[in-house]
Amino acid sequence: MTDIAFSHLAIVVDDLQSALQFWRDSLGLSQAGEIERVAAEEVDAAFMTLGDAKIELIEPTTADSGIAKFLAKRGPGIHHLCLEVPDLDAKLEDLSARGYQLINETPRERGGRRYAFIHPKSSGGVLLELYERN
Amino acid sequence: MTDIAFSHLAIVVDDLQSALQFWRDSLGLSQAGEIERVAAEEVDAAFMTLGDAKIELIEPTTADSGIAKFLAKRGPGIHHLCLEVPDLDAKLEDLSARGYQLINETPRERGGRRYAFIHPKSSGGVLLELYERN
Numbered sequence: 590m591t592d593i594a595f596s597h598l599a600i601v602v603d604d605l606q607s608a609l610q611f612w613r614d615s616l617g618l619s620q621a622g623e624i625e626r627v628a629a630e631e632v633d634a635a636f637m638t639l640g641d642a643k644i645e646l647i648e649p650t651t652a653d654s655g656i657a658k659f660l661a662k663r664g665p666g667i668h669h670l671c672l673e674v675p676d677l678d679a680k681l682e683d684l685s686a687r688g689y690q691l692i693n694e695t696p697r698e699r700g701g702r703r704y705a706f707i708h709p710k711s712s713g714g715v716l717l718e719l720y721e722r723n
Numbered sequence: 724m725t726d727i728a729f730s731h732l733a734i735v736v737d738d739l740q741s742a743l744q745f746w747r748d749s750l751g752l753s754q755a756g757e758i759e760r761v762a763a764e765e766v767d768a769a770f771m772t773l774g775d776a777k778i779e780l781i782e783p784t785t786a787d788s789g790i791a792k793f794l795a796k797r798g799p800g801i802h803h804l805c806l807e808v809p810d811l812d813a814k815l816e817d818l819s820a821r822g823y824q825l826i827n828e829t830p831r832e833r834g835g836r837r838y839a840f841i842h843p844k845s846s847g848g849v850l851l852e853l854y855e856r857n
Binding site for chain 1: 724725726727728729732734735736737741742745746749750751752753771772773774775776780798799800801804806808814817818821823843845846847848849
């Protein structure tokens with residue numbers, strides 16, 4: 590058994606209300622909490638919960654964030670996958686030693702949550718975020 | 724609470740062995756079963772399990788399948804998200820009545836599993852597969 594958990598799949602949308610109309614009102618997912626403004630990421634976010642996993646819908650609130658640029662360039666769609674590991678520093682050190690490329694060599698922190706991104710070059714074209722289990 | 728479950732996230736890879744080296748051997752996910760040849764889809768597939776959710780790594784085995792063309796055009800990365808619903812016919816009928824576009828108007832079946840794809844135009848750029856709960 591792995592000690593890694595599925596945290597969330599983040600989907601960039603150009604309009605959170607019509608995205609909610611699809612994923613929540615029409616498909617039938619459950620929204621957890623209200624829409625949250627995440628100032629640091631310059632997005633509004635809504636979380637849908639499905640058992641252990643979450644789907645996060647994110648809409649850029651400014652035009653020049655990384656997320657806004659992704660949306661402008663590639664259109665709406667899946668942005669990143671986030672998995673949760675027990676010891677983030679050890680995992681990053683190990684991946685780095687194996688020659689995989691990290692976007693964040695040392696973990697960043699937001700709202701008490703430690704996280705780091707792995708470069709899509711290393712994870713087969715997938716932008717992979719790792720959370721440290723709280 | 725929603726009655727929809729997270730089934731799997733499918734990632735197209737150009738080489739299953741090096742993908743397994745990353746996701747399983749380096750990152751530490753658990754592989755469920757052996758690599759499976761899915762003749763109908765013209766892919767080899769490996770499943771990683773994380774609690775209720777699965778990550779499916781798929782490598783095309785021919786050059787002209789839909790998956791092979793996706794890989795050739797867009798490179799490796801996330802291919803589709805699959806969620807599991809209790810009543811697939813009812814869900815498709817309801818989505819269709821709401822004006823959403825389906826790739827499969829009526830469910831297809833493979834190995835006793837009924838499934839249908841929703842068009843990315845309707846699901847905000849995400850290729851969405853729905854499984855019927857068995």
